[in-house]
Amino acid sequence: MVSESITYQKEAETSPVYNVLANNNNNICDNLTGNNVSNCVDNNLPTQAVKVAVHVRPLIASERLQGCKDCVSVVPGEPQVQVGNFGFTFDHVYGNTALPSSRIFDECVAPLVEGLFHGYNATVLAYGQTGSGKTYTMGTTYTVGDDKNGIIPQVMDLIYDRMRSSKKNINYQVLVSFIEILNEEVNDLLDSNSPTGTRQDSYVGFCTRVSTPPKASIQIRETTNGEITLSGVSEVEVNNLEEMAALLEQGSLCRATASTNMNSQSSRSHAILTITLRQQRKLELNADNETSLLDHIPDDNLCAKLHLVDLAGSERVKRTGADGIRFKEGVHINKGLLALGNVISALGDEKKRKEGGHVPYRDSKLTRLLQDSLGGNSRTVMIACISPADSNAEETLNTLKYANRARNIQNKPIVNRDPMTAEVQRLRQQLELLQSQLSCCRPNGGAVEDTHILKKKIAWLEASNADLQRELQQARDGLQFCAQRVLDVLIERDELRHKLDLLRSGKTWDEVNGNDEYQACCLNDSLELLHAYTTKIQDFETSINSVEDNKCGTHMDTSLICNDGFSGVHTMQPNGDSRHIISRTPEEEEEAAAKELEHNRFQVSMDNELQELNERLKQKEAEMKSISNADNLILKQQFEKKLLELEEEKKNLQRERDKLLLEVENLACVSDEQTQKIREEYAEKLKLLESQLAELKRKQDSQAQLLRQKLKSDDAAKRLQEDIQRIKSQKVQLQNKIKQEGDQFRLWKASREKELLQLKKEGRRNEHELLKLQALNQRQK
Numbered sequence: 001m002v003s004e005s006i007t008y009q010k011e012a013e014t015s016p017v018y019n020v021l022a023n024n025n026n027n028i029c030d031n032l033t034g035n036n037v038s039n040c041v042d043n044n045l046p047t048q049a050v051k052v053a054v055h056v057r058p059l060i061a062s063e064r065l066q067g068c069k070d071c072v073s074v075v076p077g078e079p080q081v082q083v084g085n086f087g088f089t090f091d092h093v094y095g096n097t098a099l100p101s102s103r104i105f106d107e108c109v110a111p112l113v114e115g116l117f118h119g120y121n122a123t124v125l126a127y128g129q130t131g132s133g134k135t136y137t138m139g140t141t142y143t144v145g146d147d148k149n150g151i152i153p154q155v156m157d158l159i160y161d162r163m164r165s166s167k168k169n170i171n172y173q174v175l176v177s178f179i180e181i182l183n184e185e186v187n188d189l190l191d192s193n194s195p196t197g198t199r200q201d202s203y204v205g206f207c208t209r210v211s212t213p214p215k216a217s218i219q220i221r222e223t224t225n226g227e228i229t230l231s232g233v234s235e236v237e238v239n240n241l242e243e244m245a246a247l248l249e250q251g252s253l254c255r256a257t258a259s260t261n262m263n264s265q266s267s268r269s270h271a272i273l274t275i276t277l278r279q280q281r282k283l284e285l286n287a288d289n290e291t292s293l294l295d296h297i298p299d300d301n302l303c304a305k306l307h308l309v310d311l312a313g314s315e316r317v318k319r320t321g322a323d324g325i326r327f328k329e330g331v332h333i334n335k336g337l338l339a340l341g342n343v344i345s346a347l348g349d350e351k352k353r354k355e356g357g358h359v360p361y362r363d364s365k366l367t368r369l370l371q372d373s374l375g376g377n378s379r380t381v382m383i384a385c386i387s388p389a390d391s392n393a394e395e396t397l398n399t400l401k402y403a404n405r406a407r408n409i410q411n412k413p414i415v416n417r418d419p420m421t422a423e424v425q426r427l428r429q430q431l432e433l434l435q436s437q438l439s440c441c442r443p444n445g446g447a448v449e450d451t452h453i454l455k456k457k458i459a460w461l462e463a464s465n466a467d468l469q470r471e472l473q474q475a476r477d478g479l480q481f482c483a484q485r486v487l488d489v490l491i492e493r494d495e496l497r498h499k500l501d502l503l504r505s506g507k508t509w510d511e512v513n514g515n516d517e518y519q520a521c522c523l524n525d526s527l528e529l530l531h532a533y534t535t536k537i538q539d540f541e542t543s544i545n546s547v548e549d550n551k552c553g554t555h556m557d558t559s560l561i562c563n564d565g566f567s568g569v570h571t572m573q574p575n576g577d578s579r580h581i582i583s584r585t586p587e588e589e590e591e592a593a594a595k596e597l598e599h600n601r602f603q604v605s606m607d608n609e610l611q612e613l614n615e616r617l618k619q620k621e622a623e624m625k626s627i628s629n630a631d632n633l634i635l636k637q638q639f640e641k642k643l644l645e646l647e648e649e650k651k652n653l654q655r656e657r658d659k660l661l662l663e664v665e666n667l668a669c670v671s672d673e674q675t676q677k678i679r680e681e682y683a684e685k686l687k688l689l690e691s692q693l694a695e696l697k698r699k700q701d702s703q704a705q706l707l708r709q710k711l712k713s714d715d716a717a718k719r720l721q722e723d724i725q726r727i728k729s730q731k732v733q734l735q736n737k738i739k740q741e742g743d744q745f746r747l748w749k750a751s752r753e754k755e756l757l758q759l760k761k762e763g764r765r766n767e768h769e770l771l772k773l774q775a776l777n778q779r780q781k
């Protein structure tokens, strides 16, 4: 075996095909691991590798006679074949000690036939040296009554079984064409007028010209979508299995075969039987049996082809002993197979494939016709037929290398639709989509109604929005005016309070007023002015309260509210027009109502609190007023004056008493009666003075008590003042809080208005869509 493998390597150097194979020995050996990965290589289409099965035929009688030995071994339980030192892994191995040949059809071909019914093209390609069993495996020479061991008769059976068991609403059309490529010419095996049409009788393996004029030569064409077709080839429609079998028989009888040293019935041409399956699925009627436009449109028109290829075997002239015409045929056969080898090499080389390298399909008619089957739109199974005889070991090895390389070919099968049907299908889908859209838009469909309601809502909202905007502006103006007035009054009040404080702290009216215009006014006038200002403050406070009360009333009166955008106050719609009922989704409505209710409650509670504070402020101010009123002030001044007078009187009396006491002491040293009398007078005078002094002291005490009371009342006034300040700051805080809440509510309201605008936009868009759809529907009618 070693010597044989050396011989093979030497020959490989001389042959371009063999060179390619020899250069990829490593790759071939790598394939022993059996990796067969499918990946996306183009246009994101799912790819599918060419499946390769090996069929090892038994030793035939002639080989046994020559004493040939079996040189092919199969690894038990594995799809692996061993020839000499070389091992190969394939998808399947049949024959010899491997699986029985009868399983080839079920495992390799039947799935392709099933795929045919789903619109997938398929190819079964028998490859191998001459006499290796290709024709036997394919069953190309089947005649009615023979055993149906070959693939083709079983394919025919399965197709008709499948059609019989399929649905009633599918119309099938089966077309058969049968061609051969002989000497780089395509011959129609089903055309009785073709040069091959008379071979039945004069069958000698080459063409005999007949008198009937030949048809125009068959041309290989490529359609715009890349499909390879043959122009001028008969495509015969068959209606049953028998017709198909008869055509196969007729065609195979026309095929060129001849006897060579290698095979007594050697195929001298590559034969391709093509079964085209067209299926038209009729759409079922509507449930109510009404016919519609759709009933006249086919649901799906699939058209797929199954190529069953029986190649002529590679041969070496030395072994076949061919000469003359046979030699010429052999050269062409080898030429075609060489081109096929190059195509397989180009497609099987992953690196080249990724680089988008050139695939030499155009080098021969065979490769051109198999363009779809190898690397194109087809599911392909290659059956490598080999002879186990050691005399054929070299060719067997080449076949296995070829086949192994073919496993790397990635095809891109797709569902094949008749272009017209595909377009109709697309339009039909579009129509269905539009009809469903239209039915949604019909008045009873709801969408139009929705749009109508939406439009109405938008109109209502717009009108109410305009009204509210107007009222908002009015309220803003009024409020601004009030706020200005309140500010002025507050300033005046604060000034007056300040003056009051100064007066309380003991400053005179003149000092407090400085050189202003009131300097000359008397105290009463000032008090009157003070009174007038206080009244004014009260009036303004009352007016503020009433304004706030009104606002509260508004909150309570209506649920239709709108933010004025300034102080968070809301105004009611001027009338009870139904347009102002803002209709939204129930959830939104609920949420909005809850928010507004909460806002109203907050406003009411805040306003109440504010009112309460104002009440307290008023009360405190009244108390303050009572404490610091003008009478008190005058009384205080009188008391003070009186106290001073008393003090002065007391001092005078004390001085007088002291003087008298001194005189009494001076008189003490004089001891006559006159002096005694004067002393008694002085003593009485002194007594009087003493009593006067006591009286004065009492008065002074009462004055002091009054002063203490006054101080107390001053303290109370101070406390009151502090209370007033505290209440005021509370009031400011509360007002701020109200404003803040109002601002928040305004923001929320603004977002609601934005949402409204979006709704409006959506409404317009819907309307536009509807118009478009209606126009479209009108056109289609």
Ligand code: ADP
Pocket: 056, 057, 058, 060, 095, 101, 128, 129, 130, 131, 132, 133, 134, 135, 136, 137, 263, 265, 266, 267, 313, 385
């Ligand atoms: P090819 O078409 O490859 O040139 P054939 O199919 O004509 O070869 O087969 C050559 C010979 O071998 C034929 O006589 C055929 O009957 C025989 N043969 C081929 N395969 C088998 C097989 N699996 N079992 C028995 N005989 C076979």
Ligand code: MG
Pocket: 134, 135, 136, 265, 266, 267, 310, 311, 312, 313
């Ligand atoms: Mg053959």
